[in-house]
Amino acid sequence: MSDADFERVRKAQNERNISGKKTSGGASGQRTNNTKASLTEAFDTELYDGGGGSGADKFAGFNTSIPADVDDGDEDEVMRDADEEDGRLVGQYTATAAQIGEWASGDAGEEGDMMQSKEKQAQIANRETDYQKRRFRRNVEGEADGKTYRETMQEREIEREEERVRRLVEEQEKARIAAGDDEGEEMEGLVEHKASLKDGSADADVKFEDENGANGHAEAKPRARKRRWDLSTETPATNGEAHTNGHATNGEVVAKKSRWDATPTVDSAAAAAAAKRRSKWDVAAAAGGATPAPGPGATPVQSIMGFGTDISNRNAALSDEELDEMLPSEGYKILEAPPGYEPLRAPARRIAPSATPVNTNNGGFMMQEPVDPRSMGKQLPSDIPGVGDLQFFKAEDMNYFGKLVDGVDENELSVEELKQRKIMRLLLKVKNGTPPMRKTALRQLTDNARHFGAGPLFDQILPLLMEKSLEDQERHLLVKVIDRVLYKLDDLVRPYVHKILVVIEPLLIDQDYYARVEGREIISNLAKAAGLAHMISTMRPDIDHVDEYVRNTTARAFAVVASALGIPTLLPFLKAVCKSKKSWQARHTGVKIIQQIPILMGCAVLPHLKGLVDCIAENLNDEQAKVRTVTSLALAALAEASNPFGIESFDDILNPLWTGARKQRGKGLAGFLKAVGYIIPLMDEEYSNYYTGQIMEILLREFQSPDEEMKKVVLKVVSQCAGTSGVTAQYLKDKVLNDFFKSFWVRRMALDKRNYKQVVETTVDLGNKVGVGEIVERIVNNLKDESEAYRKMTVETIEKVISAMGAADINERLEERLVDGILHAFQEQSVEDIVMLNGFGTVVNALGTRCKPYLPQVVSTILWRLNNKSATVRQQAADLVTRIAIVMKQCGEDNLMGKLSTVLYEYLGEEYPEVLGSILGAMRSIVTVVGISSMQPPIKDLLPRLTPILRNRHEKVQENTIDLVGRIADRGPESVNAREWMRICFELLDMLKAHKKGIRRAANNTFGFIAKAIGPQDVLATLLNNLRVQERQSRVCTAVAIGIVAETCAPFTVLPALMNEYRVPELNVQNGVLKSLSFLFEYIGEMAKDYVYAVTPLIEDALIDRDQVHRQTAAAVVKHIALGVVGLGCEDAMLHLLNLLYPNIFETSPHVIDRVIEAIDAVRLAVGTGAVMNYVWAGLFHPARKVRTPYWRLYNDAYVQSADAMVPYYPPIEEERLRRVELMVMI
């Protein structure tokens, strides 16, 4: 870059600075760009804004939806997200909150409804997918307690039969419609064309679809999705059908409704009752009808009251005050209520406002009404008799806890009723109470669990858990209650096992990781309490339940049981289930259990691998496609968990798996390929080579598959195959790479985030085998592609490949193209992305000195971008300097670096803290590589500019400045005068208040460096003054800093001033001095021996102070001194201090007593066990327990630490048998 260029940049920059000043540094000079995420805004609004952000973001980091697998049963589980179980608390994204939300929920904008109130959003039910909401269709009350196993099984049989008949009728109906016998022209668009070509497998599929009852939407899948635009034709058609045959919205016809018609299907409300196979979209509207065995109150209609539409407020009773205001006060008399009149209390039955007339959730315009103050909790009691003040009390709680406010005289109630009320009260306290209330209530519940009995307890807890308006916190607490109670009740829970399972199983598929863990814990405790036999007999009927949801959750629960009670105990049962001849559902569930076990237990399945694989081996050739698919998935899960061992267990299924893969198509094939992909890495070289060759042709064929699911699987399998040692680079180059790049390196792949990730991952895996050059050569041209997402994908891949394997494989020509391309990509980005930055940094660092020819160009790019209007561009440019500083030094481009740092120096007036932080970071990295002395601009100019920046409160700025200043103080303190350093000292004091530990630590160390440079006196004076401040953290840090200063400048320079400070009659100061002494002696260790006698009088004074904290801190000082002077001849002083310390053993405050005991222990080390034990013997058998207890504590500590040393010093006991004659031996 020429000097002219450089000058031009500087000039532009000056102009910008001046104009910046004119606009008084407001953001108006900046381009406002709403489409980008602001760098200066914390995404974590929950944390920083105190909940100011929208509630929708609250779960941004969580998996707010279960990956597609639960949605369609196992169908989509082919690519179960690997991170489902990892329990990561923070999302690893760098995307806007909106994007994160979009990925988390899948359907953006539908769930986080802005019009929804905060409470609604907090409710679990409102976050659940429709699949998860199916839990409300299960029914707790409807279950008679005394039903035997046989009866349950019969009931299930009947349900299945009903379902089958219903399906049959539907089929006939449909066939009739398809034949066009009555509504031919109307149904034109919907005519189902039966496949005319039939082979065996297709036949099986059809049959399976016929029999498959509950998941209607699942089999609607393969059919081409209806385009939204033909809805207008569809809806009337549906209605027409409803009128003519009364069989309306069921079945295939509307199963795949678009979400646009999600409004409750009012017109078919009557028909909905008859409709059994509902699409998942109309669950809310027709929730009552179709549950297999519905009880009347079991599935309460969810109240879909919207904001401001709750008409019940209008009809609410008027309060006395309001009546007083409305009615004339003169001439009227307020009558007493007639005797016997009892005011109505809040209704015990839930009044669910009907959903239909007030259509709220259709997103139309709503007038915002002022909230009536009366509606805000006025009707609800805030204080329940016998419970006390609750945190909150919701309207729904009235249904469960209404009894507590009915004002019945408790003396007239029977024992049972009293017990019930007692439980109710405790539960209410646990659920709605303050933390201390909750704690005691939970303890009472636990302690009295056996007394209350399982029945009354669960009869109240379980309905609460089924409540629609339940929130996370409440659920957590109730689940906790169950957990504790379970533990106490033990086998008494048996009659309630099924009920508990019904309530807890949904937790296993909850989107919240912790809910899943809680669910597992409960079920595993339940299994341990009830025993295997009982668990099996309870859960057996659900295994072939008609509802897929029930089977799915049951399978997961069974896996938990297996992990709790051990796989071997459950294996015979599983074997039987997987071979069930009666129903394919049972086989399906059985295999699913086996699939879930390795997901839960990981490599712990290894000892039982053979058994598990044998269980499901035959299901690979099942007649049902669904069973085959789930079997292959189970095999994949088993292989994944047992990696890299256990190939011998899979021997038997290798052949069926590979031959099966040839026969399958579509979903089934995806599952088989997945299993293949997981099994290949277990094999040894030659086998993996052979089997990869076998499967590769199928993979290559499926490269072209349009199915997303299949694409994902294929990519995964390719990367797994590439990872095995048996597959050679040559083979991949010859057979795979061409097809791979042709099918997957296309722009379209970069647009979908999941595909993008998968393709990058797979390419990197291939690259690890075939080498960097091969991959980079193929994709380097994409760096200049017009699609930004595609460029980004390329950069990310190159970054990963090069950082893994270096750039040695890249030849000169390629190197040129690469650097050129990456520069182009970097310059062309419209949204600054960390990926680009990383990519650039990695490439430059990998090339090292080969970069030299390109550096001028890179630097000029950086300089231009540093001068950009947009803050993010400037920040990125500064960050890039940080990344490449080392390489620039290696290339000997000191000149360029000088220019860069001069420009950066000019930018220290930057107004955006994030950018300023990056600029400081860049300066720091340059200082680090060029050294203090040759820094440009010179340090003596730089440091004074940094001093005011130290005042900046932004964490990133603080961290980077303190680091830079500390480095200068350490390496080249002489370049700045003492006065400047003192000024910095003052600024540093504020840093001691920083939230980040790293900043505080850096500040403390910097004190040490500065003190070393300019002598401790002035620094010490500053620090001692700071001991007077109010904040504890600041004082503590000051104390630490004094300790550090003493360590770096020898204690004698510090101690006199410090001890003098102790004379200030102020508690904080004296404490601070003691604390500093404590740190000081901790740091100086053995050096302490020269100062012991000097500080003894001070500690003496502190140890006999009235203030507890004084004595506590003094004890800490004693401890550190004593540990420092062990064996150095200061026993007399230590003994003296022990005498003063000893009375403190009767302190009860935990901190004080801990410090005192520690100090005594330390003194014991310094003066010897014998001497200190003489103090202890006196109190071991003192008549007062209060005395004995602390003495025994001392004794125990001594015993644990130096039992052997105590032997000679035990007191002599003059009794015949107790005399230790051996010790009397004298030669």
Next chain:
Amino acid sequence: MADKLRTQQQLEALQNKYIGTGHADTTKHEWTSNIARDSYASYQGHSPLLHYMSIGMGQGVERTRMKCMEGMVLPCGPAPATEE
């Protein structure tokens, strides 16, 4: 309250690990037995001491060691009957 519970648990854990530790309700018999056992163990552990004692008592080192071992069984006789 919770604190007390925790101290109690800690003490129990400690006692499980180190039998010789005591508490406010340790009896004289328990304590002296522990002292005796610890002493015997210590004599055996320090071979110069054992040697010295053997010379002083005029017997072989192994005999002294054996006596130390045997002494560890009920060193202070059986526990006195507890009075209720």
